[in-house]
Amino acid sequence: xxxxYWKRTLTIAMLATLSGTISLQALQAQTGVTGLTPQxxxxxxxxxxxxxxxxxxxxxxxxYGMYAVNxxxxxxxxxxxxxxxxxxxxxxxxxxxxxxxxDAWAALIKESGARYAVITTKHHDGLALWNTAQKHYSxxxxxxxxxxxxxxxxxxLDKYGLKRGAYFSLIDWSYPDYPGFLKDSSRYKxxxxxxxxxxxxxxxxxxxxxISQQFKPDLWWFDGDWEHSAEEWDAAGIRxxxxxSKPGAIINSRLQGYGDYATPEQNTPVHRPKGRWWELCMTIxxxxxxxxxxxxxxxxxxxxxIFADAIGSGGNLLLDIGPMEDGTIPPQQVTVLxxxxxxxxxxxxxxxxxxxGMPHGHFYGPSTISKDSTxxxxxxxGKPSGTVWIKGLVNKIKSIRVVGTGQELSHKVVGxxxxxxxxxxxxxxxxxxxxxxxxxxxxxxxxxPIKLYAGHGGx
Numbered sequence: 001x002x003x004x005y006w007k008r009t010l011t012i013a014m015l016a017t018l019s020g021t022i023s024l025q026a027l028q029a030q031t032g033v034t035g036l037t038p039q040x041x042x043x044x045x046x047x048x049x050x051x052x053x054x055x056x057x058x059x060x061x062x063x064y065g066m067y068a069v070n071x072x073x074x075x076x077x078x079x080x081x082x083x084x085x086x087x088x089x090x091x092x093x094x095x096x097x098x099x100x101x102x103d104a105w106a107a108l109i110k111e112s113g114a115r116y117a118v119i120t121t122k123h124h125d126g127l128a129l130w131n132t133a134q135k136h137y138s139x140x141x142x143x144x145x146x147x148x149x150x151x152x153x154x155x156x157l158d159k160y161g162l163k164r165g166a167y168f169s170l171i172d173w174s175y176p177d178y179p180g181f182l183k184d185s186s187r188y189k190x191x192x193x194x195x196x197x198x199x200x201x202x203x204x205x206x207x208x209x210x211i212s213q214q215f216k217p218d219l220w221w222f223d224g225d226w227e228h229s230a231e232e233w234d235a236a237g238i239r240x241x242x243x244x245s246k247p248g249a250i251i252n253s254r255l256q257g258y259g260d261y262a263t264p265e266q267n268t269p270v271h272r273p274k275g276r277w278w279e280l281c282m283t284i285x286x287x288x289x290x291x292x293x294x295x296x297x298x299x300x301x302x303x304x305x306i307f308a309d310a311i312g313s314g315g316n317l318l319l320d321i322g323p324m325e326d327g328t329i330p331p332q333q334v335t336v337l338x339x340x341x342x343x344x345x346x347x348x349x350x351x352x353x354x355x356x357g358m359p360h361g362h363f364y365g366p367s368t369i370s371k372d373s374t375x376x377x378x379x380x381x382g383k384p385s386g387t388v389w390i391k392g393l394v395n396k397i398k399s400i401r402v403v404g405t406g407q408e409l410s411h412k413v414v415g416x417x418x419x420x421x422x423x424x425x426x427x428x429x430x431x432x433x434x435x436x437x438x439x440x441x442x443x444x445x446x447x448x449p450i451k452l453y454a455g456h457g458g459x
Contacts, residue, residue, distance in 0.1 A: 049248045050260060050277055052163065053219070055353040056115035057311050058344070059165065060337070061221075061281055061320035062105070063120050063288040066127055066143070068325040069094040071292040075124035079173060079183055089174070092127065092137070097145035100327025106156035108329065112337040113344030115352070117157055118165030118221045118318060121150060121211055126174030130214070134206055136175060154215050166217035168208060170233060170255075171224030175200060180227050190232055201234060208238060212245040221263075222254040230256035252279075263318075268306055272313045272356065279316040282306065284333050290322040297332045300339035304438045307340070308379045312366025314356025343438050346404035350377035350441045362452060363390050373449035377403065378428075378442040383435050388442075390426040394451035397426065402434055403441040409434070423453050 067074040069091035078088040109117050122128045130150040131140040139145045154164050172178045177200035179188050190197045211217065220242060225233060235258040242249050253259035261277035268280060284303070285294045298306075303319065310317045319340075321333045344351060350368055354377065357367025365388075366379040380388060400409040409428055416424030434440055 047260075049250060052115070053250055053261065053277060053316070056163070057316050057352050057354075058112070058114040058307065058340075059116040059118060059163075059279070059316060059318040060109045060112060060114045061118050061167075061288075061318045063123070063290075063320060063322045064129070064149070064327075065120060065123050065289060066091040066095045066125065066325070067123070068290040068323065071290060071294075073287065073291075074120075074289040075169075075173060079124070081183060085174070085182075088125065092143045095127075095139065095143040095145055095325050097139070097143075097147070097149060098326045100145070100149065100323075102149075102153040102156040103159070105153065105323075105329065106160045106162060108334065108337055109157075109162060110160040112319075112341040113348075113351075114162065114319075116163035116165050116219060118167050118219065119150065119153060120167040120169075122169055122172070122207065123167075124169045124171045124173050124224060126172045128207065130211070132207055132210060134203055134210075136172075136203070136207075150211075150215060163218040164215060165219040165221055166211055166215060167221040167223060168211065169224045170204065170222055171227055172200075172204065175203065177203065190228070197232070201232075205234070205238060205241065209241060209245075212242055212249075216246050217249060218246075220249060220251045220255075222252055222259070225254045225256045230258065268309055269313065269315075271360075273315070276314070278314070279318050280306075280310045281318040281320065283320045283322075284336055288320055288322060290324050290330065298336070300336050300343075301438045303336055303340055304343055305381060308366040308439060311351060311354070311368055312357045312379065339438070343436070346436070347441045350379070350403050350443065358390075358450075358452060359454075362392050363388075369450060374446050376444040376446060376450060378444065380430070380434075380440045380442065382439075384430045384440060385432050385434075387427045387429055389428070392423060392453040393426055394421075394423050394453055395446040395448060398445040398447055400428060400442055400444050403443050404436070407431075407434065409442065421453070422455065422457055 063074055065074060067077070072083060072088065073080070077083050078085040106117070119129070121130065126137050127142070128136065128138040129148070130138065131148045132138050139149055140147060157164050171180065173181055177196050179186055179190055179197065181187055188196060225235070230236070233256060235256040239251060239255060239258040242251065250261065251259045252261060252263045254263060261279060262273045262275055263279055263281055264273060265281050266283065284298055285296045287294050307317045307319075321329060321337070323329050354368040354370060355373070357363075357369055357377070363378060365381055368377045369375065378388065397411060400411055401407060402409065409430070411426055411428045413424040413426055428442065
């Protein structure tokens with residue numbers, strides 16, 4: 001059987017060389033060995049405008065609005081009839097932003113290691129955080145804050161070299177010409193009153209145009225698209241309008257098929273989402289906006305493990321914070337961002353500007369790969385000791401070191417048969433002095449770009 005297998009494989013290789021008619025994929029299918037290109041590691045097309053997003057790895061989401069006054073669900077509390085719409089809107093009278101310090105916010109975001117931030121310019125409740133020219137609610141006209149909260153924040157992001165991200169709700173449950181209002185009722189159906197819908201659409205696109213022209217976001221984070229079709233939203237027109245103002249702007253997937261990247265929410269994907277570009281958005285506790293009663297804070301260790309899992313699968317993490325109504329960021333959130341930043345600075349080379357790591361089954365934990373595919377980074381959960389192992393690594397390992405300390409480690413290969421293309425198992429000894437407060441990372445320097453065996457181990 002061994003002799004017959006290699007006879008067939010060599011025959012295919014010779015035919016490929018002589019005739020050029022056998023593809024590399026066919027040869028790889030016979031041997032089970034693949035050289036992983038960036039496109040294979042992170043499937044999907046590539047465009048120049050997405051390069052910074054792919055390298056960024058970490059963004060900070062900010063849900064800031066009137067809902068922090070009473071600490072209720074942002075917009076959903078009246079939609080789901082926990083309170084009345086009138087009671088919800090009364091919160092505008094208590095939204096002071098009296099301690100709002102956008103420079104301190106941006107400095108903290110920078111310290112976390114994030115490369116971009118996304119702020120709620122307007123949630124489903126309709127309150128705009130800038131001085132909108134449209135006849136609708138704004139922090140300037142309808143709250144004690146009496147000011148545009150977006151301009152100084154975006155200026156602070158620029159100061160710290162962070163990309164600008166704008167969340168915008170396509171839904172506006174408070175606008176009189178918007179059809180959907182409460183969970184079990186609707187003002188009207190679009191097909192029955194297209195003139196009214198067109199009035200809302202003009203208003204909606206006017207606000208998008210204001211944000212686009214005044215703030216020129218690098219990234220648009222739309223929400224609420226599920227209530228209407230792409231045609232009703234005029235998703236194609238919205239995308240065209242944004243790109244006319246800023247051709248390099250990127251858009252999330254919540255524009256009814258007219259976005260650039262996927263945005264799974266809260267739950268860490270078990271398998272990589274389809275397409276090359278994606279981002280996991282997640283809260284630090286259970287809610288997006290500030291709620292006094294929500295004390296279920298995720299620990300720094302939990303956030304770091306979630307972050308490592310996301311980047312190992314080729315994605316980003318968009319980690320949410322919910323400031324209090326006065327602009328103060330809760331201390332628990334500050335702690336998480338500072339600890340995350342400390343860990344990021346120590347392990348920067350394994351995180352930012354890397355590719356997603358090996359497919360499931362090769363290593364029991366997250367991994368990333370350098371841009372040139374010659375370095376493999378292994379993320380070790382907890383406080384490891386003993387050995388860790390890799391399956392299917394074809395490359396020889398030139399060296400192994402602990403990221404952040406430079407400590408060199410030894411390894412051995414077991415089960416390798418000289419005449420077989422099936423690689424052996426790589427065992428790496430982890431001394432007891434290899435430890436990090438949250439997660440250690442190993443850097444493996446390989447001989448050449450990474451190649452993995454993905455066959456069944458048969459000879």
